[in-house]
Amino acid sequence: MSVIGSPVSRVDGPAKVNGEAHYAGEFAPKDLLYAATADSTCPAGTIVTLDTRDAARAPGVLLVLTHLNADRLPYQEPAERVAVDPVAGAQLRVLDGPAILFSGQPIALVVARTQAQAEYGASLVPAPYDADPPAKLRFDxxxxxxxxxxxxxxxxxxxxxxxxxxxxxxxxxxxxxxxxxxxxxQHHPMEPHATVAEWTGDRLTLWSKTQWVGNERDEIARRFGLPPANVRVINPYVGGAFGSSLRTWPHVTLAAMAARRARRPVRLELTRRQLFTFVGHxxxxxxxxxxxxxxxxxxxxxxxxxxxxxxxxxxxxxxxxxxxxxxxxxxxxxxxxxxxxxxxxxxxxxxxxxxxxxxxxxxxxxxxxxxxxxxxxxxxxxxxxxxxxxxxxxxxxxxxxxxxxxxxxxxxxxxxxxxxxxxxxxxxxxxxxxxxxxxxxxGRYPTSASVALLPDGTALVRCATADMGPGTYTSMTQVAADALGLPLARVRFELGDSTFPPAKEHGGSTTMASVGPAIQEACGAVKAKLAGVADGAPITDFAAVLRRAGLDRIEAEASAKPDDAMKxxxxxxxxxxxxxxxxxxxxxxxxxxxxxxxxxxxxxxxxxxxxxxxxxxxxxxxxxxxxxxxxxxxxxxxxxxxxxxxxxxxxxxxxxxxxxxxxxxxxxxxxxxxxxxxxxxxxxxxxxxxxxxxxxxxxxxxxxxxxxxxxxxxx
Amino acid sequence: MTPFAYARARTLAEAVGSGAEHRSDVGHSTGTDFLAGGTDMIQLMREGLRRPARIMDVTGLAGLDYIDIDGPVLRLGALVRMSDAAAHPQVREGYRVISEALLLSASAQVRNLATLGGNLLQRTRCGYFRDPGAPCNKRAPGSGCPAIPGQNRLNAVLGVSDQCIATYAGDFANALLALDARVRIASDQGERVIPLADLHRAPDQTPWIETQLAHGEFISAIEAPTSFATWRSHYLKVRDRRSFEWALASAAVALDIAPDGTVRDARIAVGGVATRPWRLSAVEDRLRGRRVTADVAREAAQVAGDGAMAHGRNAYKIELMRRTVARAIEETGMVGGTAA
Known part of the structure; x- marks a missing residue:
């Protein structure tokens, strides 16, 4: 029986059970600070005054950001809207002005040494509102x-x-x-949304819950006016998302803004109550x-x-x-x-x-x-x-x-x-x-993948896709093992890093149809390269081939894209x-x-x-x-x-x-x-x-x- | 969470000397709160709905975790965990309504942690009380009650006022009310014993005062007298999902049935529909002297909604309560396997 079609157990199962699988909010760079937000309690209008003195004096608080002191970000327009964005309108520009668009909109960000201190500081920000214009609150x-x-x-x-x-x-x-x-x-995946942001000079690393590391990189690059190459998004494990992590929500911007101002890495994790207003529904x-x-x-x-x-x-x-x-x-x-x-x-x-x-x-x-x-x-x-x-x-x-x-x-x-x-x-x-x-x-999207044959006899396959629960790690390991003719144990698949070959959104049930063919192509390409140096040896012996040829790896990247069938x-x-x-x-x-x-x-x-x-x-x-x-x-x-x-x-x-x-x-x-x-x-x-x-x-x-x-x- | 000082009470005297407060308004809370299982208190503190300056942890107090069945009285120490009381063989056998009410509460994890005394004092689940961004007369006196014109599917229809329609969320207290239980209360003035029926207060014009406990008073024990009725008792809970959920309507029923099959004594309380544990004396009166049949139960339960006041979406609760009470009476009549 082909490995494709087999009821293989999740290859990432043991890591998840043992606690070795790290989710976005669990990454803890050195000197990490913690953030919490104060959110609007008024559904429409304008913030009249914002008194942050109590919050700034609270124990452990290092920074309070509001629309009065936050950086104005460029929010560059994309050449073309991606499918995960709304069809029209302008996204919420967080801490960009006094206008309130909905109740629960973040109006202040407090950064402190501990999570509890940040939350307490955020609770001390009062905000009187001018509730004008009248809010549109009826679903009629x-x-x-x-x-x-x-x-x-x-x-x-x-x-x-x-x-x-x-x-x-x-x-x-x-x-x-x-x-x-x-x-x-309401979206309530098991893992609440979280982002850890760290700047090194003008380069930004985000460990952030997302179904699409590539889009989060591009989106944040546009919001901050950075070249996309300066942003790296890492998210190896996703604890359920169901569409809630397709877009890059305002908390990601907030974490990055805070980390830049604080000059230290900052973590922002949403509470269950905040999921109702920070992510969609x-x-x-x-x-x-x-x-x-x-x-x-x-x-x-x-x-x-x-x-x-x-x-x-x-x-x-x-x-x-x-x-x-x-x-x-x-x-x-x-x-x-x-x-x-x-x-x-x-x-x-x-x-x-x-x-x-x-x-x-x-x-x-x-x-x-x-x-x-x-x-x-x-x-x-x-x-x-x-x-x-x-x-x-x-x-x-x-x-x-x-x-x-x-x-x-x-x-x-x-x-x-x-x-x-x-x-x-x-x-x-x-x-x-x-x-x-x-x-x-x-549906199906253009996708790229890479395969590296390594001296230890394993194949390392990479693609910037995600696994929010359907088993991408496992199914793609099956596809690669099948294409390479290797046992599953000799194939390792990595995802969730924007530096890997690009994929589109892990959503719309497109991942198998999009990433699978790219992996097949990349496997074919690496096999062709191997054949050039293998001298007729079977692929399973590639470790020996590498040794003989004095190579530390044979690597290939390839892309696959849909043809006209969808038309x-x-x-x-x-x-x-x-x-x-x-x-x-x-x-x-x-x-x-x-x-x-x-x-x-x-x-x-x-x-x-x-x-x-x-x-x-x-x-x-x-x-x-x-x-x-x-x-x-x-x-x-x-x-x-x-x-x-x-x-x-x-x-x-x-x-x-x-x-x-x-x-x-x-x-x-x-x-x-x-x-x-x-x-x-x-x-x-x-x-x-x-x-x-x-x-x-x-x-x-x-x-x-x-x-x-x-x-x-x-x- | 607002910073607080934490102390662990070593003696009951130390605990009651703390002056811990029993009210639900945030603005007043610059004092001390007791902390036992914490399954509700920690939620309230994390949301900023309760901001005590000091926490007096009472979980280390010795001698308050007993379950005694001492002749005619079941005595439960206030620090007994819900799960332990529910699983106790004699409670299960002789006080079935208590065991069932506890097992139908919360989740196994919560029951393993929550104490009986704390359970009696859990706060309402009214969504507006729980939302720090919403007005609430119970939490911020005078700020208004958005539940009255708003989303009140889960709110009360009995014991309501123009200030508050928040439902008392518990199950255990309803079972105790049906059994004519008493609450033992310690304070630095000594000890007093009150009927559980007097512990909770309806909101009236002061919805932030939910019990008659004074500052520093501490529920040390619960006592339920044994009677023929406690042997034939039952708790029925109707809820949106099958576990880990508060009641839409619930009924605690205890029946003393004579050898000729007629009801000698009936005690019935309801939950999920009232602002405090609520006894249905009129239904009880209608059952006495009659044989329990489905028709008799239904007819008696018709008066369950007397005096009820609905505010729109919660109007269904009046009929659901009647049906719940009728079903609970009928099922209680069959406790022990013999239809009365």
Missing amino acids: PALAQPTSEAAAKKKRGPETRKGDAEGAFARAPVTLDERYRLSRE RGQSEQHVRLGADPNGRLLATICEATGQTSTYEEFAEPLLGPAGATYACDDRLTRYKLVPMNVNTPCPMRGPGWATGLVAQEMAMDELAERLGMDPIELRLRNYAERDPMKDLPWSSKALRECYAQGAERFGWSKRPLKPRARRDGRDLVGLGMATAIYDS THSINGFGAVFAEVRVDVDLCTIRATRIVGAYDAGRIVNPKLAHSQCIGGMVQGIGMALFEDVEWDEHLGRVSNGTIAEYIVPVNADIHDLDAIFVDTREPLLNPLGVKGVAELGLCGVAPAIANAVWHATGKRVRNLPITPDRLLTA
């Missing part, structure tokens, strides 16, 4: 504006049309017209879905009008209407996308960005349509199976969604499901089954997710007792890692369906449950049987490995499958996620 779709031209260029609204959807909807014999809401969800959304069908379930009209939220200073538009465009065949279709600008920090991608959110509405709506038609939900989906991408009118490069429905249904036991809701009871529990389709856009074809991962819930008939508590996902993600490089990714997505989907709810106080303009005691995510006791299976496919066009990406897909479809199961159990539709006991009780 009536206040929404169509997305901009910049967003339209990225196919993110404001409108897409095919045929005459409104006319077809008006004429359709069976219709559905409902609104679906999803609460704001999945903004709240409302989707108005109208579906028209004939009595046989063929879709005659699909209309989805989505409202998202963004900040007042940036436009964050995401592919929320991806599923509405791509999932089902229908000639008459319409999507619209609007945003409500609010005095909040800008949202950002969160696992399955856009797509997972869009699927919540679409897949709940399809379930309701199946109910109205008296049809099995899978049958309805099969009758509208899209043989081509309906919106782009392109062929799929590969699509095994039928197999996902069939194999998932088989594994789950879907055929035993009664069509009617509220039909199964077990003691005090109502038992329901629901399903949903999953779809996510696959000539639509390339998506697919899946079918099935959920069983048990709902207490009186108390309205919900347990997701069983979830099965069947996925077409192309070839699976490591089934153990892919399975882990997908069941992790199910846990996150349980959170989205049942728990996660950033409560927003529209009078104060603050999150009112801003701790992880109050903002709840699933605990072990909420998790029961989870299983993921992968249909046997190989993507022919996107990349030579045959992969389509797993991570985002694993969250897609989970929450609507659970919501549909809740309906099937109880006969109640709760269109407002998360479905908490109070919402079910009053539905």
